[in-house]
Amino acid sequence: MSEWNQDDLSTYSSFGHPGVAESAINLIKSGANPNVKDDELQSTPLINTSVTVNENSLEVAKVLIEYGADINEVNMYGDTALYELIYHHQPGHFSYNEQLARAQFLIDNGAKIETTFNGVYKSSLHLAVYRNARDMVLLLLKNGADKMFKNTNGQTLKEIAAAQGHNEIAELF
Secondary structure: OOOOOHHHHHHHOOOOOOOHHHHHHHHHHOOOOOOOOOOOOOOOHHHHHHHOOOOOHHHHHHHHHHOOOOOOOOOOOOOOHHHHHHHHOOOOOOOHHHHHHHHHHHHHOOOOOEEEEOOEEEEHHHHHHHOOOHHHHHHHHHOOOOOOOEOOOOOEHHHHHHHOOOHHHHOOO
């Protein structure tokens, strides 16, 4: 394990191999920062685990949060782990049920559904509506998402869903 260092934690955390959670613990106990940002997108290890959802990524997320990862830290685009999770996985994906469980886990541990980055309001609910992720929309609403959200053009979530042809989601609003 000595060949790994703090800079590797972010990349290594996105691996889906068995034992990766234990390896993340060892890296952190050896001094790796659970909030280290990678060079490419300035993503933290927790954000990187949201891009790759598999049976091991939830365990890695639990370890990172247990050891002090900031659940609402953003990458260079202002995206949190929850936002990235919704962006990278959508209905029909083989891991969609795991994605829903992972989103609930992040929310239960303090993930904000709405954030502001450089003065721009970002809503995970808006993204879920846009991605036609009905179950995710329902999960976010159940957890207090702002259903009165309007985008910078003044469109409601119902209008956004209808414009995308997501009529089943538009009916939720």
